[in-house]
Amino acid sequence: MVVTRRDVARLAGTSEAVVSYVLNDGPRNVAPATRQRIVEAIKELGYRPNAVARSLKTSRTMTIGLVVPDNSNPFFAELARAIEDVGFASGYTMLLGNAMGDDVREAKYIRTLIDRQVDGLIVVPAHGPRGWITELSDTPVPRLVLDRELELPGATHVLVDNEGGSYQATTHLVQHGRQRIGCLAGLAGLHPTVDRVAGWRRALTQAGRDSADVPLMHVPFGRADGYRAGLRLLSGAQRPDALFVASDEQALGVLRAAAELGLRVPDDVAICAFDGIDGAAYTVPALTTMRQPVDQLGRSAVEWLLGKIANPELSTRRIIHETKLVARGSCGCPDPAGGDSTIGEHHNV
Amino acid sequence: MVVTRRDVARLAGTSEAVVSYVLNDGPRNVAPATRQRIVEAIKELGYRPNAVARSLKTSRTMTIGLVVPDNSNPFFAELARAIEDVGFASGYTMLLGNAMGDDVREAKYIRTLIDRQVDGLIVVPAHGPRGWITELSDTPVPRLVLDRELELPGATHVLVDNEGGSYQATTHLVQHGRQRIGCLAGLAGLHPTVDRVAGWRRALTQAGRDSADVPLMHVPFGRADGYRAGLRLLSGAQRPDALFVASDEQALGVLRAAAELGLRVPDDVAICAFDGIDGAAYTVPALTTMRQPVDQLGRSAVEWLLGKIANPELSTRRIIHETKLVARGSCGCPDPAGGDSTIGEHHNV
DNA sequence: GTTACGTCGGCAACCCCTTGCACATCGATG
DNA sequence: CATCGATGTGCAAGGGGTTGCCGACGTAAC
Numbered sequence: 001m002v003v004t005r006r007d008v009a010r011l012a013g014t015s016e017a018v019v020s021y022v023l024n025d026g027p028r029n030v031a032p033a034t035r036q037r038i039v040e041a042i043k044e045l046g047y048r049p050n051a052v053a054r055s056l057k058t059s060r061t062m063t064i065g066l067v068v069p070d071n072s073n074p075f076f077a078e079l080a081r082a083i084e085d086v087g088f089a090s091g092y093t094m095l096l097g098n099a100m101g102d103d104v105r106e107a108k109y110i111r112t113l114i115d116r117q118v119d120g121l122i123v124v125p126a127h128g129p130r131g132w133i134t135e136l137s138d139t140p141v142p143r144l145v146l147d148r149e150l151e152l153p154g155a156t157h158v159l160v161d162n163e164g165g166s167y168q169a170t171t172h173l174v175q176h177g178r179q180r181i182g183c184l185a186g187l188a189g190l191h192p193t194v195d196r197v198a199g200w201r202r203a204l205t206q207a208g209r210d211s212a213d214v215p216l217m218h219v220p221f222g223r224a225d226g227y228r229a230g231l232r233l234l235s236g237a238q239r240p241d242a243l244f245v246a247s248d249e250q251a252l253g254v255l256r257a258a259a260e261l262g263l264r265v266p267d268d269v270a271i272c273a274f275d276g277i278d279g280a281a282y283t284v285p286a287l288t289t290m291r292q293p294v295d296q297l298g299r300s301a302v303e304w305l306l307g308k309i310a311n312p313e314l315s316t317r318r319i320i321h322e323t324k325l326v327a328r329g330s331c332g333c334p335d336p337a338g339g340d341s342t343i344g345e346h347h348n349v
Numbered sequence: 350m351v352v353t354r355r356d357v358a359r360l361a362g363t364s365e366a367v368v369s370y371v372l373n374d375g376p377r378n379v380a381p382a383t384r385q386r387i388v389e390a391i392k393e394l395g396y397r398p399n400a401v402a403r404s405l406k407t408s409r410t411m412t413i414g415l416v417v418p419d420n421s422n423p424f425f426a427e428l429a430r431a432i433e434d435v436g437f438a439s440g441y442t443m444l445l446g447n448a449m450g451d452d453v454r455e456a457k458y459i460r461t462l463i464d465r466q467v468d469g470l471i472v473v474p475a476h477g478p479r480g481w482i483t484e485l486s487d488t489p490v491p492r493l494v495l496d497r498e499l500e501l502p503g504a505t506h507v508l509v510d511n512e513g514g515s516y517q518a519t520t521h522l523v524q525h526g527r528q529r530i531g532c533l534a535g536l537a538g539l540h541p542t543v544d545r546v547a548g549w550r551r552a553l554t555q556a557g558r559d560s561a562d563v564p565l566m567h568v569p570f571g572r573a574d575g576y577r578a579g580l581r582l583l584s585g586a587q588r589p590d591a592l593f594v595a596s597d598e599q600a601l602g603v604l605r606a607a608a609e610l611g612l613r614v615p616d617d618v619a620i621c622a623f624d625g626i627d628g629a630a631y632t633v634p635a636l637t638t639m640r641q642p643v644d645q646l647g648r649s650a651v652e653w654l655l656g657k658i659a660n661p662e663l664s665t666r667r668i669i670h671e672t673k674l675v676a677r678g679s680c681g682c683p684d685p686a687g688g689d690s691t692i693g694e695h696h697n698v
Numbered sequence: 699g700t701t702a703c704g705t706c707g708g709c710a711a712c713c714c715c716t717t718g719c720a721c722a723t724c725g726a727t728g
Numbered sequence: 729c730a731t732c733g734a735t736g737t738g739c740a741a742g743g744g745g746t747t748g749c750c751g752a753c754g755t756a757a758c
Contacts, residue, residue, distance in 0.1 A: 002489075004714065015738045020716055031736055046487065051465045052404045053714035056743050061401065063444075063465075070430065072627065077426035081419065084447055088454075093461060095412075096445045098433055105437075112442060116400045116412075138395065140351075223631055252631045259633040278421065279628060282572055282601045284608040353744060364708045369746055380706060402744035405713050 003047045012041040023049060055117065064120040064305060065113030067097045067106060069127075073222060073249060074277045075294075076124065079147070082298025083122060090306055092119070101220075103128035114139055120305035122146050127190045127220075142308035146301050149191040156308075158301045158319045162192045162274075165290040165323035166199025166244065169272040172288070172325060173242045174207045176332045178270055182215040182240035184229050184250055193218065196246045196274060214240055221246070226253025234261050234269060242270040242331075248280045248289055255283055255330070266332040276326060285329025286336065293321050352396045360390040372398060404466065413469040413654060414462030416446045416455060418476075422571060422598060423626045424643075425473065428496070431647025432471060439655055441468070450569075452477035456484065463488055469654035471495050476539045476569075491657035495650050498540040505657075507650045507668045511541045511623075514639040514672035515548025515593065518621040521637070521674060522591045523556045525681045527619055531564040531589035533578050533599055542567065545595045545623060563589055568599070575599025579606030583618060591619040591680075597629045597638055604632055604679070615681040625675060634678025635685065642670050 009016040014034055021030050022038045030038075041047070055061045064087050068076040084094045095113055099106035103126065110132050113121055121143040133152055136143065144156045173181050183200045186193035197216065204211045215233055219225040226245065230253055233243065245251040251273035258265050265271055265285055273280065276291025300319050308314045329335025358365040363383060370379050371387045379387075390396070404410045413436050417425040433443045444462055448455035452475065459481050462470055470492040482501055485492065493505045522530050532549045535542035546565065553560045564582055568574040575594065579602055582592065594600040600622035607614050614620055614634055622629065625640025649668050657663045678684025 006714085016715085017717080017738060017740095018736085021737090024716080029736075034736080048460070048464050050405075050714055051461075052401055052410065053743095054716075055401045056399075056405050056714080056745090057716045059743075071420070071433070072423070072427045072430040074421070074423055074426065074628075077423065078421045080445070081421040081447055084420070084445065085449075088446070093444055093446065093465065095442055096429070096433065097437070097442065098430055100434075111397070112400075115397050116442065223627060227631065252628065256631040256633060256635070278572065279423075279601065282576065282605045284605060284633060286605070355744085365745085366708060366710095366747080367706085370707095373746080378706075383706080399744055402713090403746075405715090405744080406746050408713075 003045045005047070005049065007045055008038065008041045008047045011045060012037040014038065059117070061117050061119055062091055063093050063095055063116070063118045064122065064302070065095045065097070065109075065116070065118040066122045066124075067099055067109045067113070068124045069099050069101060071096065071098050074279055075221075075247070075249065075275050075292075078277060078294045079124070079298055082295045083302055086299050086302040090302075092302075092306075099126040101126050101128070103131060106130075107132035110136060114141055119309050120144070122301050122305065124148060125150055127187045140312075142305055142312070144301055144305055144308075146297065147192070154316050156304060156316045156318070158297055158304070158321075160292050160297070160321045160323050162195035162323075163199040163202070165274060165292075166196040166246075167203045168199075168323075168325055169274065169288075169290050170200045170203035170244045171207070172327070172331060173244065173270055173272055174203060176242070176266075176270055178242035180214050180238070180240040181209070181242040181244060182233055183211075183217070184226065184233060184243055184245045184254065185216065185218050186221045186246045186250075188218040193246065196244075200244045219250070221249055223249045223253045226250025227257050228253070230254035230257030231261065234258055234263055240269065242266075242272075245271060245273040248273045248275040248277045248287060251287055251289070251330075252279065252283065255287070265330050270332050271330040273330075274323070276323070280326075281328070283330070284335075288328045288331035288333060289326055290323040291326045292323055296321055352394045354396070354398065356394055357387065357390045357396050360394060361386040363387065408466070410466050410468055411440055412442050412444055412465070412467045413471065413651070414444045414446070414458075414465075414467040415471045415473075416448055416458045416462070417473045418448050418450060420445065420447050423628055424570075424596070424598065424624050424641075427626060427643045428473070428647055431644045432651055435648050435651040439651075441651075441655075448475040450475050450477070452480060455479075456481035459485060463490055468658050469493070471650050471654065473497060474499055476536045489661075491654055491661070493650055493654055493657075495646065496541070503665050505653060505665045505667070507646055507653070507670075509641050509646070509670045509672050511544035511672075512548040512551070514623060514641075515545040515595075516552045517548075517672075517674055518623065518637075518639050519549045519552035519593045520556070521676070521680060522593065522619055522621055523552060525591070525615075525619055527591035529563050529587070529589040530558070530591040530593060531582055532560075532566070533575065533582060533592055533594045533603065534565060534567050535570045535595045535599075537567040542595060545593075549593045570596040570598055572598045572602045575602025576606050577602070579603035580610065583607055583610050583612055589618065591615075591621075594620060594622040597622045597624040597626045597636060600636055600638070600679075601628065601632065604636070614679050619681050620679040622679075623672070625672070629675075630677070632679070633684075637677045637680035637682060638675050639672040640675045641672055645670055 005016050005019050008019050022035050071077050087094055097109035106126050121141050124147045146158050185197050201211045217229050219229045263269055273287055273289040276289050280287035280289050327333040354365050354368045357368050371384050420426050446458035455475050470490050473496045495507050534546050550560045566578050568578045612618055622636050622638040625638050629636035629638045676682040
């Protein structure tokens, strides 16, 4: 049978309340002898407090909810790990849901997580109608939108400077002397897509080019879509000599497509991507990309959330992180080799 | 303020119990008129039942816990998604923890998840001492070990046939006429490592080779380690002309290392790997690999767990899935191009 | 008119823990 | 010797639900 506090109290010959006092270390002081007896009883019985009961009483679950579009996409997987890691350090556990690009499922998850009384909620919104916004707005759960802006007034956002990063990436291609710099973007309407396209366009304009002369495609952020789009973008007559690709995942697909078309990267087509997932350092050539500070994104998100939990008066914020150009071979920079400092330490035991 | 069942009952002019009956659809029948009033009150107040309170009462949390070594490793990320997906379909939510190769952290997570009264627990054990085994054994939570065997009598395992898969992969390299087939394995002592090395060895023996003549290295399952190991394995004088690599992640690193050393794959060195992550289809050349049926692994695991939850008498099992050779360019087979059927549909919106 | 039964609603116990408050004990103080 | 704090302990009220059981009521059968 399962051991409860009552059993501990009985064995220690005390009342249940005192057991709690010992467990929670105060606010009351317990005589050393009593404490000793209780500690021993706990050990002997192997007692572990029931977190559900505790949560019901304290109205804190020590849980944060995270809803991402798809955890099998490395970018979100890395983000989820970062969040889990920061949360864990503060004693929080993470409930993870994948929206799978399905608005209904996303809404269901958000509702479920709130029903489960998560102390905080982080959402990376999927592309879609987002009917849940209103639902969310009349619940008091501390919440935060990550990676993608939402037309949700009064919501805290943690974002990166998508426009600036894309501008920088595209400008880098310009500096490599590329003439026809196309763009493979994410789904239209999605916030990062809009901003990344804007950055690309601004760079072209500033370089005196017209973005209308050059191909622009919108597909989802995954590898498979990048691959298919790559085949199309790179096989036309007016082939671009460079591409700004809106996600590393897509870029992996484009690299593959280029290879199948017999095109050399970067000679025939240079590529700059966006995200900075770990895998980008391992392609051949390695992928030049605007690195998002994934760990910092996770950290900012969790820290703001914990702050808000501790102090509900904490004001809404918009936290924007900068991205950083990681120049590697795919854009025409020297491909780093032998002890590439961008090849990090991982714990994939 | 937060709405409780009491508010609903008051507004509907009935007792709290009846609200529950309506909410849970039986076992009692409620007069249509009463039901109607309650449903309306619920809607009007926006009432949502508190899942924590319900869990306390029913002793079911509708939550399963998953502990993996590292969610930023694509294999585990895909596994986590598969598990989440199957669980979600049955109304379960997933608490996810990363052990990060740290035995203490792994134990802490397992304890925490049990304290939180998860209905079931899935563990992909990290490499390490596993002090938590004893701890786990005297708790009644349905639990299951995934992907890695544990010397835990009476534990249910969901595994793949590592030995057979590795044998098949290595034999495939033999059939390509490779003479010196080295092995890049995972950390020594880890169960899949042992079996994969055994399969590799058996294939060599059967082909009349001596595995002692050929390099064998043990490193963690990640990209970075694969990269470093690849540099070493492929730069020696007695360079192998093929490698069986124990994980796709490592193989990505090896491909990169080969490129930096100026070696062509598969001409100079052929590669067969293991896991079958999505990313393996996108390298150049694409990676030949023994695909683990990730979705089925997740499905088996969750289904057994749910079965066990429903019926605690359900007996312990050992479920072994087969791996499947996915022949692509890295071993010398034709590199699939244009509409590679192994390039799947993903939802990375 | 009485009995028997079926239907619906409400009381109250319980799930396990936290914590405000009152109480008991004891040594020290006036 | 009575009073007063300081100190340690226990009672009991919740927190928000679920569900067994009993009672009230209405209808049908005798």
